[in-house]
Amino acid sequence: MKKLIQLGLGFSCLILFSACGNGQASKSKEKKDKITFVLDWTPNTNHTGLYVAKEKGYYDDLGLDVEIIQPSEDSASMLVASGKAAFGISAQDSLAANYAAKEPLPITTVAAILQHNTSGIMSRKDEGLEQPKGLEGTTYATWDSPVEQAMIKNVMEKDGGDFSKVKLIPNNIVDESLALKEKQADSIWVFYGWGGVSAEIQQVPTDFFYFKDLNPVFDYYTPVIIANNDFLVKNTDVAKRFLQATKKGYEETIASPEEAAKILLKAAPELDETLVNASQKWLADQYQAQSTNWGVIDPNRWNAFYNWLSENQLVENTIPENTGFTNDYLVE
Incomplete structure (x- = not known):
């Protein structure tokens, strides 16, 4: 009888240790990829899709832990270039000087928040x-x-x-x-x-x-989402998952501007509620406009603006065509 009891206790411990091991493995699998996203300014309706994606768990669903921060003394471009943030917000006109520099910062535009210059x-x-x-x-x-x-x-x-x-x-x-x-x-x-x-x-x-x-x-692109070049190369899958969830957030914002406004106000209660609601309804038609997909950048429009800057000697050096942007990380 004693031997049977000892055998049973040993079996129980084996199950317990096995369960603990499985729990740790499960916990490990749940570990999410951390992403820091830096805004260009204080929260506003240009950013709503990000907050919707976060609030509705679209980032969580794709294994991402996204932190949205505001820029400090450094601009969003500098923070992304230095690797302190993987993604951020800028604008095509603001980025021109960088892409015309002899040694540009390592940042690439990966999505357009609005389809047209408003x-x-x-x-x-x-x-x-x-x-x-x-x-x-x-x-x-x-x-x-x-x-x-x-x-x-x-x-x-x-x-x-x-x-x-x-x-x-x-x-x-x-x-x-x-x-x-x-x-x-x-x-x-x-x-x-x-x-x-x-x-x-x-x-x-x-x-x-x-x-x-x-x-x-x-009709250039403003605002846009930029990313750190090293991050894109080393974390291609993570970048695609981030943009997939972000796209879903903006699509939800387009479909339900009133609900999206509530989510933005929850994240930034200091904003004027009347303005946020009205702005959200107005922008619902602007995020994607006539494009078949949110975020896509038209190379012809991108190049046309930079060519104009070069022709009018408004940048240090000519910006080669198709410089500074990619649609490769957008998942349909």
Whole structure:
């Protein structure tokens, strides 16, 4: 009997140790790939798809542990280039100087958040600034960027205007609608999905023109998702899984903007609820637009803008075609 009891205890321990071993193996399998994603600014509706993917478990489902952070003193591009973040947000125009440099930072654009450039010039309504020529003799709040000013000069000249007659003042504006209302400036460059929608909510009557409507070359990609080159090479599968889940997050945002707005507000409760909801509805048609898939970059449009910069000597060196972007990590 004693031998039977000892045998039974030994068998029980064997099962216990086996179970413990299986538990550890299972725990090991559940270990997720860690990804740090850095925003370009504070959270806003350009970023909603990321928060939806995180909140709804799309990253978890694909074995990813994604942390979304805001940039500190360094820009998102610098943080991604240094490897402190695997992915981040930038814009094609902002990246131009890097790709024209002799030793560019190791970053590549892997997805377009919006399919078209939704930026343009906003001004007070019925003051004659609904067309570029109308900017003559008025004040424009500038970031003092050569590319910015060259674009305005281009659309003004196409409209028969003279850029030298625009009065440039520093752009230290936080609330564009309020700045126009209080006549701090006559015109401001804004992205309609936030600045333009905000003016509608605040009931500030405005005129607006898109750069892309006046010159197709200016329909470049902004904002975009960038990635660290070494990360892409060494973690190809992880990068594809990340973009697959992110794509699902943006598709969900397109389909259900009201629910997506709630998720963004949960992640960033400091945002104005009315503005977030209105902006989310407006952007629902912009994330993918007429493209068959979210995130895809058209090489012709990408190259056209960089060729224009090179031709107008707005970058240090000519940017070779198809430089700085890839669609290879997007999974249909």
